[in-house]
Amino acid sequence: MTTTPDRWGTIETRFATFAAWVDDEGRLTRFNLNARQAASVDPTAVRDDDAIADVRRQVEEYCAGERKAFDVERAASGTxxxxxxxxxxxxxxxxxxxxxxxxxxxxxxxxxxxxxxxxxxxxxxxxxxxxxxxxxxxxxxxxxxxxxxxxxxxxxxxxxxx
CATH class of the missing domain: 1.10.10.10 (Winged helix-like DNA-binding domain superfamily/Winged helix DNA-binding domain)
Incomplete structure (x- = not known):
């Protein structure tokens, strides 16, 4: 079974430039607090700012004080x-x-x-x-x-x- 590479993009805010990665189902797999060198985090991931549109919208709402909780589907790896x-x-x-x-x-x-x-x-x-x-x-x-x-x-x- 072949897996589709994650897609990633950046999110400019008043706090920092963040980076987010989503899988082929749009689930958030990674969110970095600093977008510097984001392209090297997962060299197989494809830059696609449109793919993270929902994450970007929610982060922008949070930064504007309009959102208090995130409801993106998460798919992070861990124990x-x-x-x-x-x-x-x-x-x-x-x-x-x-x-x-x-x-x-x-x-x-x-x-x-x-x-x-x-x-x-x-x-x-x-x-x-x-x-x-x-x-x-x-x-x-x-x-x-x-x-x-x-x-x-x-x-x-x-x-x-x-």
Whole structure:
């Protein structure tokens, strides 16, 4: 069985230029917080900005303060534990944050904050699966694939748009 390569495109926003990839069914497989070198992420993927039109529309609505949750179909690759963590991240309401420990408890792994941190760091759908809403137990901002300044900007956006 031959698989069709993913299609990808970029999304310009006031926060950053993002990149998104969808499969042949239009399901989101990857969302990068920085579009730099996006073409090399998956050399088999085909640049097709029209293919990500729904993702682009939802991201633009989010950035305008008109959308609080994404409803794109997701098809990211990961382990069962990673998927459990990503679903817990997706359940964090717009404008709210959770600690790594709170997410660990939510997925049935109390004391598993480090494992949650690892799954969070490997989230292939940043922003769409809102890993920026996860903070340190002391309320501090911790690592973020798009950089702490982007994390801070997204959290501030949600605080003021809420």
């Amino acid at each position: 069962g534990f990673q998927h459990a963590v990503w679903e817990a991240l997706a359940a964090i309401p717009f404008g709210e944050t959770r600690s790594y420990g709170e997410i660990a408890k939510a997925v049935g792994r109390p004391g598993g904050a480090r494992a949650v941190g690892s799954a969070n760091a490997n989230n292939p759908l940043g922003l769409i699966v809102p890993c920026h809403r996860v903070i340190g137990a002391d309320g501090s901002l911790t690592g973020y694939g798009g950089g702490l300044s982007l994390k801070q900007a997204l959290l501030e956006h949600e605080r003021t748009a809420n």
